[in-house]
Amino acid sequence: MPRRNTGGCVMKERLESVGRIQQDLALIPRPRSMRLTGGGLLLPNHGRVSYQGPDDAASNRAGAFLASQLTKDIQTVCGAFWDRAQGSHWPADIRLSLSEEMDGQSYRLEIHHDRDDENACPPLVSVVGGDLDGLRYGVQTLRQIIFQCGALLPCLHIEDSPAFPxxxxxxxxxxxxxxxxxxxxxxxxxxxxxxxxxxxxxxxxxxxxxxxxxxxxxxxxxxxxxxxxxxxxxxxxxxxxxxxxxxxxxxxxxxxxxxxxxxxxxxxxxxxxxxxxxxxxxxxxxxxxxxxxxxxxxxxxxxxxxxxxxxxxxxxxxxxxxxxxxxxxxxxxxxxxxxxxxxxxxxxxxxxxxxxxxxxxxxxxxxxxxxxxxxxxxxxxxxxxxxxxxxxxxxxxxxxxxxxxxxxxxxxxxxxxxxxxxxxxxxxxxxxxxxxxxxxxxxxxxxxxxxxxxxxxxxxxxxxxxxxxxxxxxxxxDRGNCDHAIALLEYGDASGGVIPALDKASCSQAFSWSDLVTYLELDDGVGRVNQDVSRVVALTHKGQGWDTDVHDLRAARHEYLGLLANRLSDQRALQERLDEAARQLAVSLSGTQPQAARAGGAQLLAIEGQGLFNLLGWRLARREGLVRHDAELEKIGEEALAARIEDWFEAYQERWRRVSRESELTRVAAVVWAYADLLRRG
Missing domain, CATH: 3.20.20.80 (Glycosidases)
Incomplete structure (x- = not known):
């Protein structure tokens, strides 16, 4: 029988910690019915997860996989070493099972109070699925709880099932x-x-x-x-x-x-x-x-x-x-x-x-x-x-x-x-x-x-x-609950600042990648206006006066920048918001795990790139007399801006290659480098 923790009452400060965890418990998706029963369960240092469902190859394979997920998480998060088993002859601290009385894809998760009685057989944690899918979903909920609570789990009762099959x-x-x-x-x-x-x-x-x-x-x-x-x-x-x-x-x-x-x-x-x-x-x-x-x-x-x-x-x-x-x-x-x-x-x-x-x-x-x-x-x-x-x-x-x-x-x-x-x-x-x-x-x-x-x-x-x-x-x-859960589960950010920071940055895109592509591709390749692109501009900027009868490329590009001029003219405010978002994101990610930091690094890189794209759009509009002269912004010359864009893109390519094959990166590069060349031509 697995050895249980029999150290008496959980310390007062740990109970207070459980109360805070219960209040802030982050789950994606949030269960349809969850009742916190009060108090906490301190997981033993040496325990067991056991699958006790139907004894067939497919079920045992699935049960073993789920038990393995839990034991790995307990070791990673709690530093404890747990065993796993299958079959009713093996008592367990965490028991995984199925019930024919429950609907498919549904599950029930119960985390009980610790017991002092060493002869008590019921598990400390029980996950019951209406089928193997339901059991999987119950295990994922338990994994999310372990991730944020560690060895001290809040006692609760969850009954859950999905709205969409x-x-x-x-x-x-x-x-x-x-x-x-x-x-x-x-x-x-x-x-x-x-x-x-x-x-x-x-x-x-x-x-x-x-x-x-x-x-x-x-x-x-x-x-x-x-x-x-x-x-x-x-x-x-x-x-x-x-x-x-x-x-x-x-x-x-x-x-x-x-x-x-x-x-x-x-x-x-x-x-x-x-x-x-x-x-x-x-x-x-x-x-x-x-x-x-x-x-x-x-x-x-x-x-x-x-x-x-x-x-x-x-x-x-x-x-x-x-x-x-x-x-x-x-x-x-x-x-x-x-x-x-x-x-x-x-x-x-x-x-x-x-x-x-x-x-x-x-x-x-x-x-x-x-x-x-x-x-x-x-x-x-x-x-x-x-x-x-x-x-x-x-x-x-x-x-x-x-x-x-x-x-x-x-x-x-x-x-x-x-x-x-x-x-x-x-x-x-x-x-x-x-x-x-x-x-x-x-x-x-x-x-x-x-x-x-x-x-x-x-x-x-x-x-x-x-x-x-x-x-x-x-x-x-409730978007606020979901944003908080994303920050905690994905980034270990209890402050909840990650998603608001990204949201702030995303609302500061005055010259987007779509704009870069559109401005460039208004050229049909031989110096005329690409009429297909012109029609797309008319659709995406409906009601803004785009003239599809313009056939002079320079006039069409001038007109396109004119559609963006109001946004681009607010360049300083845009950059301030991007800088503020980057600082907020960096603070929220400080001290997080390496995986979260790598994700945050990609987001910071995107924020930096968007600032350069905005400045690029402002420069093009300034050439056309569509935005006012700004001595502070013009301290960065066009050749210097080209070099900064190229430096940024080198880092972007490195990030691309960490998560993606080479694929068609050269097509993306061609757009970026075309603008660097355009800036240098003056």
Whole structure:
């Protein structure tokens, strides 16, 4: 029998400490029902975790993994050495078990008072799951408590279960940044820690398909073994890895190759200069070309075999060019909605014939009248709605059609060095509430890269945590509690200053990465205005007077800087806020663990870079006479600013390579260096 701590009453000062811990206990997601029973439990120095569930190979394997997580945490946090066992013959200080009387994914966690009776058999801590998933979630809650409380745990009783049966995270690994496998596995572990149960890696061209090397060359692509290994790792964590592959739209890189360009709507544009913005606009397969369907099904069939999941996300979003190019005669005869629905349904049927469950992004289906009537009624529609002020109309529309749906929000980190944290919370919390109201079967948080994936992965952490909270318990939508929990659990920051500091910095982006890309790409490569980029500016700055009839490049760039001039003119105040945010972040992170310090280092680097970007935008606007002369700001000459940007970017590249493969870093570098050259030209 494990030796218990029998040292009598816990010391008064420790009880007072427990009271403080109870008041500030940080959990992500917060349980739906938690009752603090008073007092504390001092874990023994030598104890045991035992799994006492069904005696079969799969259950024992899962139980052993969870017991191992707990013993490792106890050793790391408390310095204690614990044993682990399985089976009812082995009494335990922490007992893990299952109950058929509880619902799937639910759990009950009880931390009892220490007992002086050495013959007492009940465990000090009990985690009971309605199934193995529920047990996993209970263990993650206990791990979070141990992380912040150490050996002295608050006594409590938790009854908990999720609002959404599927809690998914979609990660872009194709638009410039392919993470290292070490980083991917660590991120999956973090997602499991916060009770996500599905991951989708979004791929357009960055996978090493046989015969498609012209597409994936130079991208450091994922390979079959990477997927197989990651799938196994995710299964061990209780997470389903779902293939997510563009099979209709978003084939920009593929359709620029000699091999595949004939499948596109506009093959004549394949040799245009590479453009981050055009990449998001022109990428649709020509459905009138029979080989397009053969291409789509071939990559689906190859990719699906690498996954243990029977689900498959076929994409189908943002097919902007459909019916405008090579397929226009077909669209004129049948209608764009019909040819879209025909192609999507064929892909869904192809997967269904293999016993797989297709899913697809819902934007086109919702926008084109009549498409949703044609869609399979059993396949989830991924209803992505990223507006921070989103309403429930489109969620209700899909529900009224009788279609199952995931409500899909976003971490709001793309196209910026710093995440829009306030937008992320507003978008995620609102959409989760609508999903609950209209009985969505899943909640997804998306994490995009778009213009080269400038956003460091660590910038997604607040949005990911918001998604964990709101997909589990949307009715407990208290951002302050969540921000405090993120600071404590991720950074060891009891002051709670990390997230407010990042929020302050993110609101000080006057010349963002998106602005850098747009200003540069207004040039079509031969000195004229890129009309595709001009139309995107008109959409993103609607109502601000952008003139799409301007064809002189210098005039267009002047006009674009004019849209930003009010923000840029406040340069000193912007820099003061960035400096204040950096100081606040540094203070909050002082004395934290090395892992938290490394994450904080990436955030400080982003804040520094944003200050340089803002000053760059001010300099460009000053050249155009759009902002006033400022002697203090102009002490940094343009050549000196170019050098500072280059120095900063060297550090940025080092950080990139720690968490990501080389991927398409050179495309990001080309943008940065173009501005350094522009500054030096005067």
């Amino acid at each position: 599927v809690r998914s995270y979609s990660l872009d690994v194709t638009r410039g940044r392919v993470p290292t496998m070490d980083w991917l596995k660590a991120w999956a572990e973090k997602l499991a820690y916060y009770k996500y149960n599905q991951i989708q890696l979004y791929v357009e061209h960055s996978f090493a398909f046989d015969e498609l090397s012209e597409s994936w060359r130079g991208t450091s692509p994922l390979r079959p073994q990477d997927i197989i290994d990651f799938d196994r790792h995710c299964r061990e964590l209780g997470i389903e890895l779902v293939p997510s592959l563009s099979t209709f739209g978003h084939h920009y890189v593929n359709l620029r190759t000699r091999t595949l360009r004939r499948l596109g709507e506009f093959p004549e544009d394949a040799d245009r200069p590479y453009s981050f913005i055009e990449r998001q606009e022109h990428h649709t397969l020509n459905v009138a070309e029979p080989d397009s369907y053969a291409f789509s099904t071939a990559i689906i069939d190859d990719y699906a075999q690498l996954f243990s999941s029977h689900r498959f996300n076929i994409g189908g979003d943002e097919t902007f060019d459909l019916g405008r190019g090579r397929s226009k005669p077909l669209a004129d005869r049948m209608g764009a909605a019909t040819i879209y629905a025909d192609y999507l349904v064929r892909l869904c049927d192809h997967l269904a014939e293999q016993g797989r469950e297709p899913m697809f992004w819902g934007d086109i289906a919702i926008a084109l009248p009549g498409v949703m009537d044609r869609l399979p009624k059993d396949n989830p529609l991924l209803n992505w709605l990223y507006n921070p002020h989103v309403d429930g109309s489109k969620v209700k529309m899909v529900a009224d059609m009788g279609l199952p749906q995931y409500v899909c929000s976003a971490v709001h980190a793309w196209n910026n060095l710093l995440p829009a944290i306030g937008d992320a919370w507003s978008n995620i919390s609102r959409l989760a509430a609508y999903g609950l109201e209209y009985r969505a079967v899943g909640h997804m948080v998306t994490d995009w890269g778009d213009y080269g994936h400038i956003n460091d992965p660590v910038m997604s952490l607040p949005g990911m945590a918001y998604g964990a909270q709101c997909s589990w318990n949307p009715l407990d939508a």
